[in-house]
Amino acid sequence: AELLDELGLRGDEHILDIGCGRGAVLLLAAERVPGGRAVGADIWRRRDQVGNSRAAAERNALLEGVSDRVELVHADARDLPFDPDSFDVVVSNLTIHNIAGDDGRHRALQEAVRVLRPGGQLRIVDFLAGRYIEPLHAAGCRDVSVRRLGWRMSFGSPVNVTGLVCARKPGS
Numbered sequence: 001a002e003l004l005d006e007l008g009l010r011g012d013e014h015i016l017d018i019g020c021g022r023g024a025v026l027l028l029a030a031e032r033v034p035g036g037r038a039v040g041a042d043i044w045r046r047r048d049q050v051g052n053s054r055a056a057a058e059r060n061a062l063l064e065g066v067s068d069r070v071e072l073v074h075a076d077a078r079d080l081p082f083d084p085d086s087f088d089v090v091v092s093n094l095t096i097h098n099i100a101g102d103d104g105r106h107r108a109l110q111e112a113v114r115v116l117r118p119g120g121q122l123r124i125v126d127f128l129a130g131r132y133i134e135p136l137h138a139a140g141c142r143d144v145s146v147r148r149l150g151w152r153m154s155f156g157s158p159v160n161v162t163g164l165v166c167a168r169k170p171g172s
Contacts (some may be wrong), residue, residue: 118171
């Protein structure tokens with residue numbers, strides 16, 4: 001929920017959730033945009049998340065009553081199948097660190113910025129959050145910041161403290 005808090009959503013935005021998995025964040029986003037669209041992109045590998053499947057995400061959207069404004073797309077974060085400037089908000093929750101190597105993670109961040117509309121907002125929760133500041137600046141983002149999240153997001157080790165990355169794509 002912290003990914004979506006403080007966004008000031010109007011309710012008609014188009015939101016992309018990169019690495020949506022079973023849809024936890026995606027469905028929260030869909031609830032907040034009754035006049036918009038929430039798109040979930042994932043490759044749905046079970047090794048990344050227990051019970052991870054497109055069918056589980058579809059079922060969860062139905063159960064939450066938001067399937068009419070949810071779209072699911074099989075897509076790798078490093079090569080998103082969307083036009084530039086397609087989304088008002090791009091979010092990702094505990095996904096980017098799963099991509100091998102800094103080059104792969106940086107490519108995913110570049111793709112997130114590419115599909116973000118000018119003036120759009122980016123929110124990433126990840127325990128490599130501090131490593132994303134420079135690549136996001138290099139991709140043209142402004143107002144890039146990282147805030148540590150609470151102990152509940154530490155995943156069993158004080159070393160793996162999770163951060164929330166906030167950024168904005170310049171423009172209108």
